[in-house]
Amino acid sequence: MIDELCVIGHPSTLGGADTELDHQIRCWHEMGIEVHLCHTMPYDGNALAMQMEERGCIYHEPRDWESIQGMHCISFCNSQFLKGLKEIKRYARSTSFVNCMTWNFDDEVRGQKEGLIDFHLYQTKHAYDRVSLKLKDEGKYRPLFFTPFFYAEEFPYVSDRPQDKFRFGRISRDDPGKFSSQQLWIYETMTAPVDKQGLILGWSDNVESKFGRRPEPFIQVLPACSLSQRAFYAQCEAIIMSTDTFENLPRVGFEAMASGSILVVDDKGGWRSQVNDGITGWLCRDNREFIYKASRCAYEEQERNEMRHAARENLENQWGMQAAMDSWAQVFEAWERVDSRSATTPEINTSPVMVN
Template identity: 40%
Template sequence: MMNLGVTVYEGYDWEAIPAGAPVISFCNEEFLAALPKIRKRTRRTVFVNCMTWLFGREKEAMKRGDISLFLYQNSNVMGNVIPRLRALNPDPAIRFMTFRPYFDAADFPFIAGRSTDWFGAGHISRQDEDKFSKDTWHIYEHFASPVRKRGTFLGFDQRSEVKTGRPPDWVETFHDQKSLSQQEFY
């Protein structure tokens, strides 16, 4: 990226933000915690919550009006959270939008000749126990399949296991999301 002219700054160097520049964050609680400092440099703050629930700090930021635009990957989630966020701050200047995520299908070609002797399920995320429901194994165990099931879970470690319980024997877990590439996972 630097060869393309992108400037990379040290992390948490909020003074490097040009005055009035847009600042966007995807599902990052550190960003939410830093919003009061970021807002000293710009009011053009954008938050993309990839989850179906609200962060505590996201709600606090909404109360203060620290996020000027919320982006969502689908209208169902957006429709679910807008009333909860608007109840915290009805300011019409705070906007909500959906966007269509970019996905390069060339990196994930359709594979017509997949194995038919097993059914695959999986989960990719960074390690965070909040990425897993306490009912994870109950949910996955209820996938009905006429053939044996195989599962691959990235970003799962002892913290997640404390929350979910031990994975079923048919699930292989990896402690971080980088143990397999997305293509290997697919």
């Protein structure tokens, strides 16, 4: 197995791929791998606040591509990595791009056509099915799959919640596309044995314009990042989210499972990988199923408690350290069999494998 790798980019506190990268670095360190960081831009206060040097990472000057000579390089959804591929490729032993989305970057397609990306890494089969369409016929395409590590310790598990109200919520960036047009109708129509109290974290004027109104008074709306994620999940017995987007592997799902909040979500995309319907949460095929399952969640306290325990256990087993290390070990073995600077490279078995 490899003993070092270089990240092109840097983790941050901003969420998304930056947070996922942070969690994977924890996994790589646990595997005994030396992690180098070569950022695509100057190190700002947000990057330095991550204290990656104190955690054992080795810093390079930003965009000092010559300093990455001979190293396997990986980047998580970093557009500047894609733009700098020609220079990076001159020095890297191999280049890997992790597309966390379900659509292609233009420079990702260009990099594949020009033979600048040695490996494309995916977390889920459904994301691969979408993203691979524009890549698989363009030169030597090597898709690899990994099981991401989720660092659950950042989200304390809350099992003892007050039952005087049924408290629920949703959290996302303030993108109208993240909200189903029927989201407010679901909240207002579902029933509960006690008063309902909702919290939407990620509200904005653009979101409000999608609905043409604010929600009913029992639902509080807050701008994104105006409340900590820990505080949000501690308040919400259930996360009830209907979206217009097709998610790859939503971090909200991991955060909710870690925190003990019940997921009531769409029966599509990455939610299917995270939720075992009726056991670790609820999957909903349409708006009326959302109404039924959200209402059932509100009424059945014992079922909620069983679900939250099952979800937390599933998170530890399926997305914990050992599962992630095993999958990354296979990725690193594939890297070692390919030297991008060589005129010929051996074929490797990259048959897609479903992430369960």
